[in-house]
Structure formats: structure tokens, C-alpha cells
Amino acid sequence: MSLKKRIVFYVSSFFSVLFGVISIIVYLQFSSFRSEESKDRLEEKAVNTMKLLIEVKEVDHQLLKLIDSNAINKLYNEKTLIFNDKYELLYSSVDDAVIKWTIDDLKKLKNKKEFFKTLDKYDFFGMYYDSQSQDYYALVLAEDKYGNRKLQYLSYLLIMTFIAGTCFVWLVSSFFIKSLVAPLDAFQKKITNITENNLTLRLEENLKKDEINLMAKAFNQMMKRIQDSYNGQKEFTSNASHELRTPIARVMTQVENLMNLPGHSPETMVYLKNIASDAEQMGDLVNSLLLLSRAENNLVPVKPDLKRIDELIFEAIEITKISFPDLWVNFSISENNLMEESLEINCNEGLLRIAFVNLIRNAYLYSEDKKITIEIEQISANSLSVRIVNKGMVLNDSEKTKLFQAFMRGKNAKSTNGTGLGLRITQRILYYHGATISYNNENDILNVFTIIFNF
Template sequence: MNLKQRFSFIFSSLFSVLLATVTLTVYLLFAHFRQDEFSALMAEKAQTTAKLLIEVKEIDYKMQKIIDSNSINKLYKENTQIYNEDYKLIYNSNDTQTVDLTHTDLDQIKKEHRIFKKDEQYDILGLYYTYDCKHYYVVVSAEDTYDNNKLNYLKYLLFGAFIIGTAVVWLLSFSLSKKALQPLDNFRKRIQKITDSNLKVRLSEAKREDEINALAHSFNQMMDRIDNAYNRQKEFTGNASHELRTPVARVAAQIENLIRRPDLDYVIRTNLISIFEDTFQLSEIISSLVALADINSSEHQFSFTRIRLDELVFNVVAGLSKVFPDFKLKFEIENNTGITAEPEIAGDETLLKIALLNLFKNAYIYSDNHALECLIRQGDQGIDLLITNTGAVPKIDDTATLFTAFYRGSNIGNIAGSGIGLSIVKRVLEYHKAHVIYNIIDQNTNQVHLSFYPLKDG
């Protein structure tokens, strides 16, 4: 559950609880008011009947029944009963609706002077009446259908208001929270565009002074600091790499010239060859650092040209053959497009040459026979480059880890290396929107699979 949903859920739940409490309170207060009003009406009826029947001598029981049956304030299913102090029923206004009262009920009336209770059907009011030193129990029962109908109507009305109000608030809360927090969604989309090669992205700041605008301002300040630090680090790496590349290349050339001398002692030649290989590896590391600086350089972006992948492979192999004379390559091109087309891709030739140099060198060093197979496969979805060798395979669950900087597989043995070659390969291919995958296709066979998107015309 995201922030918008959590905020809307909490707010809507609190409103629902509050609205339910208000509606329940209104219903209970009205029910209590209705009961008090009806009991007051029954008490008035009891008082009137008692006065007429007990205090007025001219009115007998028959006349009182006539009065009760024709009263303008007659209640629904009304019945009035009067008991004397000996608990004997002396008057019943409706013989068909007698409410049976026990001595205990009448004693309760005598004790409390006035009671009101409900049974399954009737509301019952008992009144203790005293006249001329005589005591009477006046009991009025009736069914409050009119007020019960009003109470039921109020119940359904409040329930409907609760359902509609809750639904409206839930819809509005989710809608308003989505609208109110829309700037955060925009921030998230903008932040997702930030990469190490695109640190200039900034969040838009509004003129209003609120928490979201303050967050955007603080984030932009943080990005400014990160961008400045990253540029200083990138500038140092680029300058140092360029400064180191020239003297290392000069040293390598001088060692190569010495190795070619025919009068050179065998031991010295062997040592010079070893030094030359180390110098070549150092040159590769420096070239990789330069490549990283070029990838991160804004001036280097979008400088892609059309490159024939087969020619790029031949150039890399030719350079490696000078360092490793026993390097052997089996090369094939497979065209599955149905049309005659050159294996061309779009990219930066220098960077791609560094990536392929690392891949071919690794494949050569870690092979058991110094022989490689290279296949360029053209298809409708793009061009694949597959480099295969035989040799020990690394013991690793996730082969993508091999492309992590400074990680070296379990099959390195005594082979020297820096552990950054494959990470450079991954960075270069990501820069070209290409993919690289390492596969173990057999228990003693390694394969690196590169996928390039098809070249767009124009």
C-alpha cells in the first residue's frame, strides 16, 4: 500500500467511524426522546382516567369505557387497567387486551410510584395513585406504532446517509489524495531518469511554500552537490588516465623493439616478454579507465557511427595476436534475415573495441587450448555475437555477478587480472543499449552472448 492509499484509507476510516458514531448517537437520542414522549402521553392518559373514574362520582365504569373509546388522544391498542390496594382489578377499558400483572409488578409500582417498561408487543406504564386515603394502581398499555414507524424511517434514513456519506468520502479522499500527491509521482518519474551519465535532472519547484516544494528544493541542492563531486572525480579519472596512457604506451613500444633484437640474450628476452605482457595489461586498465571517462562524458554522447562488426572483430583479434602468438580463432557469419546485408551496428568504435578486446582476451586466457569460436548471427531482431571457448567454468549461481567490478570467478587459478574488464564490457554495452550474457553451455564450455539492436536506416 503506497502513501496515497494509506493516507486515504486512514482518513476515510476515521471519517466512517465518526459518521457511524454520529448517526448511532442521533438514532439512540431520538429513540430515547420518543420513549420519554410516549411515556409522558401514557402518564397523562393514566392521570386523566384515574381522576375521572375515582374522583368524579358521576362517572361509572361503563361511562368511562365510552370516554376512553372515543377519546381524541386514544392510543393504538390502548388499554387502561385500575387495581385497588388489594390488587383487585376494578376497571379494564378493553376486555380483549388485558395485560396480566403479578403482585410483584404492582409492588414495584407502589415502591417506585411510576414505572415504564416494554414487553414483546406493548409499552406499559404503571402509576401509583392515591385519593381519599385509598391507593390505586393505574396501568396503561399501548402499542407505539406511529413513533415506531418514525423510528424505523429514521433508522433507514441514517443508514442510507451513512452508506452514501462513507462512499462519497472514500471516493473523494482517494481522488483528492491522488491529486494532492501528484507532485510526488512527478518527482518519482523525474528521479527515475537520473543516471550516472545524466545528473543534470532537477525537480520542478513551485512558488508555493509547502512541504513538497521544500522537499524538491532540498533534493535539488543535494543533486547539485552530488553532480559537483561526481564531476571532480570524473575529471580526475580522465586526466590521470590520459596522462598515464602515453608513457605506458611508450614503454610498451620500447620493450617491443628490444624483444625484436636478434642479439638479445634468451633470459633477458624471456623477462622482457613477461614485462611486455604486464605492460599490455596495465595499458588495458588505463584504456578501460579512459573508456569509463568517455562514457560518462557529456561531449561523448550520441557519437555513434555505422560499424561493421566482423571488421571490428578482426581488428581486435589482430591486436591480440601480436601479444599472444598462439591465439587461434574460428570465425563464422550466419545470416537468418533472408536478405543480403552487412553485419553493421551503430556505436562508438573505440569503446566497442575495448569491450571486445576484454572479452577475447578473457576467452583466450581461460581456455584450455587457446582456441576460440566466434559467430556473428544476423536476425530480424538484431545481431548476436557469440564467443565460445573450452575450459574450466566458474562455480557461481548467478552468472551476472561476473560482470560486477573487481569480482573474479572461481576458475581464475594463477591467472593475473584486475577484475574490472567484464564490468567495463557491461558498461560499454549498456551505453550502446546492447546486452551481454554469460552462459555455461556444457560442463567444460563457456559462452558469452552479445545482442545488438538492428541498425536503423538513416
């Protein structure tokens, strides 16, 4: 779960729980208030009934029942019972409600003076009344219809409010937190897009003194130091390579001149040939470093020349055959109505030819039978693939991850001369042409380089 989602979850959950607790407290408080209010009404009913029965001599049982009958709508399903000190029933209201009682209940009531409890939907109240003449007991049972309806309505209202409030809190918190962390999202996107070719990318700064702006300033300062260090390294490589070209060329020329002079012994000629070979290899290394440095510094412009890929490959094959006459190439193009137009791309002809020469030369050097296969295929309306396949020792997983790094050479390169820069240069050239290159092996015996050109 992302940080943004966690913050939304924690904040929304906190307010949802808080709102739920408040709703429960409100419900319990109103329920307690309803019970107290119902108790007061039942107590008032019991006291008034006993006073009419005991203190007003003009009121007999029949008149009291008549009064009680006229007032029955005040309390729903009411039942009132009055007992004397001998636990004899003196009065019973006219309604049909039933009160379950025992003499033990009346005895306990004398000690407690009064009680109140809820039985299902009924409220039950009992009280002990001590008059001057004798003691009396009153039991009143009634249904608090209005109070229960209000409590039920309140519960529905609280539930609906809780659901609506929870949804509102989640939406609002999601919106505000998304707005708050939007700079972090932009920060992450820009960091993701930073590569060695766009180290000039900087984060936006403002006059605010919040943590995000401070982080942006610190990041920009770090990027400036990295860019300065990286540019210094590339500049040194370029300058050193450029300065080394002249003395190496002189060494090669002087060695060739010495080899052309007569009178050398066979051993001397062997030494001179070895020196010439080493100087040539060193020259290739310096030229490769210089070309790579220029490509990474964007010093080699990509000119939009329209060129057919198959023609570039044929030219690269001919160039490679000059050094390796025994090269055998199986070339094929998949049949497609749009293939003629797809073969033409805008490119720097010289650079792309170098890339294909490197790949063909690499496939030849590491091939068991000196044979390679080149396949061109249109894989979609906007993309074209070029596969270069050779049969030979394949790379392991560790070597695959480092294949396009500078100076990387696999175990299969022990008996082959090279600088370890060819594939790196090829990748850079293809990158500047909007193409990608990847490596995989098939059947643990075929090395396959796949180039994807996007139009």
C-alpha cells in the same frame, strides 16, 4: 502497503468510525426520546382515565368504555386496567390486548410510584395514584406504532447515510491525499531514473516553504555535490590515463630497441621480455581506462552508421585471431524471413567492434578447449539476441553480481593476464547503443553472455 494507501486508510477509517459513532448516538437519542414521548402519552392516558373514573361522578363504566372506544385510534393495541387499593379490577378497556400482571406487581408499584418498560413491540406503563378517598393503580399497555416506524425509518436512513458517507469519505480522502503526495510520487520517479549518466537531473523547486519543497532543495544540493565529486574523479582518471600513455609508449619503444641490440645474454633477454610484457599490459590498462572514461563522459559520440551485426562479429573474430591463431568459432544464425533486415543496426562501428572483440577475447581466454560458439537469433519483431558461449569454469553467485564492475576478476582469471575492465567497457558501449548484456551459466560448465539489441 505504501505510505499513500496507509494515510488514505487511516484518515478514511477515522472518519468512518466517527460517523458511525455519531449515527449510533443519534439513533440511541431518538430511541430514548421516542420512549419518553410514549411514556408521556401512556401516563396521560392513565391519569385521564382515572380522573374520569374517580372524580367525574356522571361518568359510569359504560360511558367510560364508550369514550375509550372512540379514542382507541390514538394509541394502537391499547389496554388500560384500573385497580383499587384492594387490588380489585375496577376498569378494563375494550380492546383485545392482554396485560400480564400479578398482585406482587401492584405492590411493587406502590413503592416505586410508577414504572415504564418495553415488552417486545409494546410499551408498558404503570402508576400509583393516591386520591383522598383511596389508592388506585393504573396499568396501560400500547404499541407506539408511529414512533417505532419513525425509529425504523431513521435506522434505515442512518445506515444508508453511513454507507454513502463512508464511500464519499474514502473517495474524497483518496483524491486529496493523492494530490498532496503527488510531488512525492514525482520525487520517487525522478530519483529512480537517476544514474551515473544523468547526474544533472534535478527536482523542481518553487517558492513554497513546505516540507516537500525543502526536501527537493536539499536533494538538489546533494546531487550537485555528488556530480561535482563524480566529475572530478572521472576527469582525474581521464587526465591521468592520457598523461601515462606517452611515458609507457616510450618505455615500450626503448625496451624493444634494447631487445634488438646484439650481445644480450639469455637472462637479460628474459628480463627485457618481462619488462616489455608488463609495459604492454600497463599500456592496455591505460588505454582501457581512457576509453572507459570517455564513454562514461559521453566524449565518444555514437554515429548512426548502418552496419550488419554479423559482419561486425566476423571482423572482431579476425582481429582476435591475430593474437590468438588457435581460436575456433562455431557461428550460427537462426533462420527467419525478417532476419536479413534485423541484422542491420545503426551503430558506431568502431566502438561496437571493440565490444565484440572484448567478448570474443574473453570467451577464448577462459575456455577449456579454445572453442567458442556465437549464435544470432531474432527473439521478437523488435529485438535481436547475440549469444557468446564457451566451455569452462563458471562464476559463482557472488562473482555474477560484480561481473560488470571495473577491475573485477573472478577466480578463473588467476592464470590469465587482464585488467578487469574489458566487460565494463563492453557494457558501457552496448548501453550507449541501447543494448543490454547479461551473464548466466548452463549445466555448470557453459558460460553464456547474451546481448539484446532493441530496434
